[in-house]
Amino acid sequence: MKRLLLAMTLVLALSTLAVAAPHGNPQPVTGLVAGGGVSTPVVRSAESSAREEKKDASTNRAITLGMFLAIIILTGVIVVKSARSTKTTSDYYTAGGGISGFQNGWAIAGDYMSASTFLGIAGMTALFGADGFMYTVGPFFSFVTILLIVAEPCRNAGKYTLGDILSLRTSSKVVRGTAALAAVVVSAFYMIGQMVGAGKLMQLLIGIPYNISVVGVGVLLVLYVTFGGMKATTWVQIIKAALLMASGTLITFLLLWKFGFSFVGFYDAVATSPAIQDHVRGLLKHAAPQPGFDYGQRFLEPGLILKNPLDQISLGLAFALGAAGLPHLLMRFFTVPNARAARKSVVIAMILIGAFMIMVTMIGFGAAIYLTPQKIIAADKGGNMAAPMIAQFLGGGPGSLAGDLFLAFVCAVAFATIIAVVSGLILAVSAAVAHDFYVNVLKDGKPDQQQQIRVARITAIGIGVVAILLGIACESQNIAHLVVLAFAMTASSNFPVILLALFWKRFNAGGIVTGLIVGGLFTIAVVLASPTMTYPKRIAADAKKVVEVLEKKQVEGMTLAEKEVHTLAKARADYEKNKDGTSFIGLDAPLFPLKNPAILTVPVGFLAAIMGTFLFGNRREEEKFAELYVRQNTGYGISDAVDH
Amino acid sequence: MAHHGIDWAVLAKSPKFVELHSKKKAFLFTWWLIGSTAFFALPICAGYFPEVMKIKIVGRLNVGYFFSLFEFFFFWAIAVYYSHRSNTFFDPLTKEVLAEISKERGK
Numbered sequence: 001m002k003r004l005l006l007a008m009t010l011v012l013a014l015s016t017l018a019v020a021a022p023h024g025n026p027q028p029v030t031g032l033v034a035g036g037g038v039s040t041p042v043v044r045s046a047e048s049s050a051r052e053e054k055k056d057a058s059t060n061r062a063i064t065l066g067m068f069l070a071i072i073i074l075t076g077v078i079v080v081k082s083a084r085s086t087k088t089t090s091d092y093y094t095a096g097g098g099i100s101g102f103q104n105g106w107a108i109a110g111d112y113m114s115a116s117t118f119l120g121i122a123g124m125t126a127l128f129g130a131d132g133f134m135y136t137v138g139p140f141f142s143f144v145t146i147l148l149i150v151a152e153p154c155r156n157a158g159k160y161t162l163g164d165i166l167s168l169r170t171s172s173k174v175v176r177g178t179a180a181l182a183a184v185v186v187s188a189f190y191m192i193g194q195m196v197g198a199g200k201l202m203q204l205l206i207g208i209p210y211n212i213s214v215v216g217v218g219v220l221l222v223l224y225v226t227f228g229g230m231k232a233t234t235w236v237q238i239i240k241a242a243l244l245m246a247s248g249t250l251i252t253f254l255l256l257w258k259f260g261f262s263f264v265g266f267y268d269a270v271a272t273s274p275a276i277q278d279h280v281r282g283l284l285k286h287a288a289p290q291p292g293f294d295y296g297q298r299f300l301e302p303g304l305i306l307k308n309p310l311d312q313i314s315l316g317l318a319f320a321l322g323a324a325g326l327p328h329l330l331m332r333f334f335t336v337p338n339a340r341a342a343r344k345s346v347v348i349a350m351i352l353i354g355a356f357m358i359m360v361t362m363i364g365f366g367a368a369i370y371l372t373p374q375k376i377i378a379a380d381k382g383g384n385m386a387a388p389m390i391a392q393f394l395g396g397g398p399g400s401l402a403g404d405l406f407l408a409f410v411c412a413v414a415f416a417t418i419i420a421v422v423s424g425l426i427l428a429v430s431a432a433v434a435h436d437f438y439v440n441v442l443k444d445g446k447p448d449q450q451q452q453i454r455v456a457r458i459t460a461i462g463i464g465v466v467a468i469l470l471g472i473a474c475e476s477q478n479i480a481h482l483v484v485l486a487f488a489m490t491a492s493s494n495f496p497v498i499l500l501a502l503f504w505k506r507f508n509a510g511g512i513v514t515g516l517i518v519g520g521l522f523t524i525a526v527v528l529a530s531p532t533m534t535y536p537k538r539i540a541a542d543a544k545k546v547v548e549v550l551e552k553k554q555v556e557g558m559t560l561a562e563k564e565v566h567t568l569a570k571a572r573a574d575y576e577k578n579k580d581g582t583s584f585i586g587l588d589a590p591l592f593p594l595k596n597p598a599i600l601t602v603p604v605g606f607l608a609a610i611m612g613t614f615l616f617g618n619r620r621e622e623e624k625f626a627e628l629y630v631r632q633n634t635g636y637g638i639s640d641a642v643d644h
Numbered sequence: 645m646a647h648h649g650i651d652w653a654v655l656a657k658s659p660k661f662v663e664l665h666s667k668k669k670a671f672l673f674t675w676w677l678i679g680s681t682a683f684f685a686l687p688i689c690a691g692y693f694p695e696v697m698k699i700k701i702v703g704r705l706n707v708g709y710f711f712s713l714f715e716f717f718f719f720w721a722i723a724v725y726y727s728h729r730s731n732t733f734f735d736p737l738t739k740e741v742l743a744e745i746s747k748e749r750g751k
Contacts, residue, residue, distance in 0.1 A: 130708055137686055137715045144679040144719050147726060148672045264703035271704045301698045302690040302708050309691020316687050320680060343730060347723045354716045503669070626652035633665050634738050636745050 060404035064206050067412035072220065075419065078235045079228035089452045092229035093160040093431050094334040099234055101341035105348020108332050110237030111424045112139075112323070113244060113353060115197055115417045116483075118360060122390075123383025125364025127373050128283070129270075129299035131306045132364050136357035138316050142323030143353065147346040150324045153502045153632035155333045155342035161428075162327055162494065163436035168628045169501050170509040173441045180436035182493055182516045183327040187429045188470070190326070190486040191422060195471030198418040204380060205388065205411040214471040217418060222464030224419070225426045226457045230335060233423045240420035243413045245356060247391070251410075252359040254394045255366040270365050271296035275372035280304070299368070314599035315484075321602060322487035325494030328428035339635050366390055388414075426467070430460040485527045488598045492605035493519030500609055502632055505625045507613055514612025519605030526597035528583075531590040536581025538589065543574035660744055664737045671729065679722050686711055 090096050099107065117139070125132025158165040163179035195214055202213035224232055259265040270276060277295035283304055289295070298304070306312050323329060333342045367376060367386040370393050379385040388410045392398060395406030434456035439447055447455070497515045500507040527533075550568040553560060560568065582588060592600070630636060655661060690697055690708060697708035 130712075133709065133712045134686060134690060137683065137712055140716060141679070141683045141719060144683075144722055145676065147723055148676045148679075264705065267704045267709075297698075297700075297704060300704055300706060300709065301694070303694055306687075306690070309687060312687035312691055313684060316684055320683060340730075340735065343727060347727055350720060350723050354720060358713070358716060626656040629665065630652055630655050630661060630741075630745070633661070633668065634741050634745070636742060 060408060061206065063404050064408040064411055067408045068206070068415055071412050071416050071419075075224065075232075075236050075239065075416070078239070079224050079232040082228040082232035082235065086227075086229040086231060087453075088449050089160075089435070089456065091231065092453050092456055093427070093435065094331070095230040095234055097335060097337050099335040101336055101344030102348055103234065103238060104332060104336045104341065104345035106241045106352065107234045107237040107335075108329065108345055108349035109352040109356070110239075110241035110244070110417075110420045111329060111332060112349070113241070113356060113417065114194065114421045115201055115414050117356070118244060118248075118417060119201070119384040119387050119414060120382070121357070121360050122364040122367065122387040123376065123380070123385070124305070125361045126367040126371075126376050126386035127279075127383045128305040129276075129280075129365070129368070130302050131304050133358075133361040134302055135306065136361060138319035139323070140350070140354050140357055141316075142319050143346060143350045145320055145324045146329070147343065147350070149502075150330065150498060151333050151342045151346045152339040152635075154330055154498075155336065155339045156635040157502075157628055157632040158330075158334055160331070160334055160435050161431050162325075162330055162498070163432065163440070166497065166501055166512055167440070168631070169507065169624050170512065172509040172513075175509050175512050176436050177441045178513045178516045180432040180441070182520055183432035183436075184429055185520065186325075186486050186489050186494070187327055187425050187432070188466075189482045189489070190328075191425045191429075191467050192470050192474050193483045193486070194418065194422050194425065195467050196474050198422070199471055199475065201384070201414060201418065204384065205414065210475055211472055215468055217422070218464050218468035218471065221419060221422050221426055221467075222461050225423050225430070225460045225464070230331075230427060233420075233427050234335060236416075236423060237420040240413070240416040241352060243416055245352060247410050247413050248356050248359040248363065251363050251366070251387070251391055251394060255362060255390075266362070266365070267300060269369050271300055273369055273372070275374060276368055279368075279373040308594065310599065311594045311596050314594050314596035317602055318484070318487040318491045318596055318598035320491075321495040322489075322491035322598070325490030325498060326486070327432060327494075328424040331424075331428050331431060360387070363387055363390060422467070426460055426463050429463045430456050433463070434459040484532060484596060485523065488527070488596065488601055489520055489523045491598050492523045492601035493517075496602070496606045496609045500606075500613075501628070505629075507609070507625070510616025511609045511611075511613030514616065515605060515609025518608035518612075519601065522604050522608075523597055523601040526592050526601055528585045529587060529591040530595055530597060531593070532595045533583045533585075533587075533590070535583045535587065535589055536578035540575050540578035540581070543571040543578065546571040547575060655745060658741070658744060660737070660741045664734065664741055667737075668734055671726075671734075675722055675726065679719060682715060682718055686715060 086092050088096070121132055121136055124135060154165060157168055161179070162183055163176045166175050166179050169175075195218065198217045199210040199214040202208045202217070203210050208216070224236065228236075256263075256266060259269065271294070273296065276299050280295040280298050281289060284295075284298070286293075332345070336342050336345055364386055367390040371386070371389050373383075376383050376386045376389065379389060388407050391410040392403045392407035395403035397403050434452065438455050438459070439445055439452055493516045496519060497512050500511065500515070547568060550560060550564055550571070553564075583590075594600075689711065697706060697711065699707045701707060701710055
């Protein structure tokens with residue numbers, strides 16, 4: 001088994017090399033690349049002054065692939081070691097509860113900070129300044145809710161999954177089944193975002209074709225999770241977090257060094273950069289500079305991309321409550337021995353994540369100073385290359401050995417990030433399907449350890465295959481809404497149900513099922529009717545405007561520049577293609593005005609859970625509240641989950 | 645459940661447990677609300693009072709920048725304070741409740 005695994009990992013790694021070899025420089029990918037744990041809004045480049053010389057952050061292929069190989073081998077060794085000691089279901093799902101609070105804190109940080117936290121937020125700051133920094137507060141605040149409301153009670157009351165906690169309130173199989181379904185759906189949305197992000201990232205960083213990247217990453221992850229279980233996943237996440245912190249700290253240190261560690265000097269350089277001033281003028285669509293307007297200072301002020309305040313509040317609500325209901329994060333709290341360790345792990349994770357968020361925005365500002373937003377947009381419209389490019393610059397620039405090494409290192413860290421985040425997701429889905437659905441709903445909890453663990457592994461393989469297929473199918477889809485959807489969904493379904501189950505005596509099976517289903521479905525419905533979806537008629541209308549302007553010019557007898565002729569042809573084609581189209585659910589225009597649905601769906605989710613309690617519940621279940629309440633507060637009985 | 649012999653309802657009404665959970669609940673929800681207020685104040689100020697956010701404080705750095713930075717330190721402070729409070733107050737109280745449960749079980 002072990003040898004087989006090692007051989008397969010190696011073959012996989014080598015085949016990636018072979019495939020990668022014939023391709024030239026990486027193709028710049030349009031749009032935002034990394035959809036992930038922490039979503040950045042779809043960033044569309046202002047078409048302003050991005051037409052300077054095209055500068056690819058071309059990676060040195062041998063060095064980059066060497067780094068990737070090193071990461072694959074390092075993590076592969078961990079998986080093989082973990083595979084030896086993964087014997088029981090508890091080992092497989094929660095590493096036997098034997099992870100320390102300190103280790104778990106690093107693993108949570110590794111689980112939560114996705115490629116989009118690193119590349120996406122650096123890019124957002126590089127292109128839109130202060131908004132990037134403001135944005136990071138949301139995903140960080142998530143942990144205040146996790147720390148105060150869910151971490152300890154969940155550790156005290158649960159075993160492997162969300163379904164376990166809810167099942168303490170009621171023995172209903174319908175509750176377990178619904179909880180499993182909710183976990184699968186949410187994780188699937190989250191995972192599609194990650195897989196598509198992974199494919200595009202590999203394409204962008206080292207030029208491996210999209211489909212092959214998705215298959216490669218998927219197969220690697222399935223191998224890791226199936227053999228190594230939670231122990232391997234945890235260590236992969238810890239290593240990834242350490243690499244991420246190391247690269248973030250190093251880049252920030254080198255950047256600040258250039259300014260004698262003076263924040264004032266650093267931000268002064270941002271505001272006085274002519275390229276940034278020019279870029280901001282383009283963003284504000286000022287054709288000519290307005291006298292007295294400080295464009296550089298505007299970069300340090302909010303509102304360049306995050307414009308609608310209600311949308312920001314709604315997004316904030318999704319962050320505030322959503323992360324606390326993410327199945328793969330909840331699962332991390334079952335890996336530690338007790339509530340005290342769970343608490344410690346959140347505090348450690350908060351220190352790491354907070355520090356990283358602050359650093360990553362400084363990296364973004366640094367990239368804006370030294371590389372200019374124009375060059376960053378030229379490499380990738382979404383700004384995802386800002387962090388890798390600034391690493392290359394600080395190492396000595398393109399072509400220098402240190403520069404290439406540093407660039408390759410940052411790319412490899414981004415790769416490790418994808419592995420760590422997706423393996424946590426696969427494990428959470430496999431726990432929901434195998435532990436909640438198969439063992440407890442279908443088989444009444446009867447199967448023995450061997451059988452349970454086999455089912456869990458088969459499930460993990462199945463999920464991996466589905467993830468690969470979905471990843472390939474969604475290549476050209478706008479995936480940004482999936483991550484928004486995942487956070488909003490857990491905020492409106494899982495979170496209300498967890499909160500009420502832990503703290504409301506009257507809550508019961510009727511409320512749990514109604515809350516999960518109504519909260520979840522309503523969020524999906526609102527997102528489908530929101531401006532996040534693509535509305536062809538709107539694209540057609542925009543295209544028509546362009547056509548009219550240019551045609552008017554022609555009528556007036558002006559000759560169009562070559563660029564304008566091209567634009568006209570494209571606008572005409574866009575108009576023809578989109579004029580009769582409708583959105584995914586057949587709408588001409590969005591019914592809901594905001595991109596982030598949480599402000600509406602969270603109250604609806606709570607209301608549904610409360611109404612369901614009164615309409616479909618029976619009072620007998622309240623008796624169970626006393627038990628859950630004593631347990632979640634004291635941790636009584638959790639030793640059963642640890643000693644096995 | 646493996647603990648059939650335990651009357652959870654009686655335990656849930658024991659004075660020690662009532663003290664633990666009411667104090668803990670009050671602490672947790674109070675700080676959660678304070679944290680949330682601070683958190684939502686940021687997008688609200690940025691959205692509705694942008695002029696305030698633009699006031700420069702040190703060099704080029706403005707209210708918006710320090711407000712965002714403050715959020716990080718404030719949430720860290722909540723985390724550290726909660727850890728301290730748990731280690732010195734809630735955990736010892738929990739131990740006492742657990743001792744009571746074992747006594748109850750032994751009956």
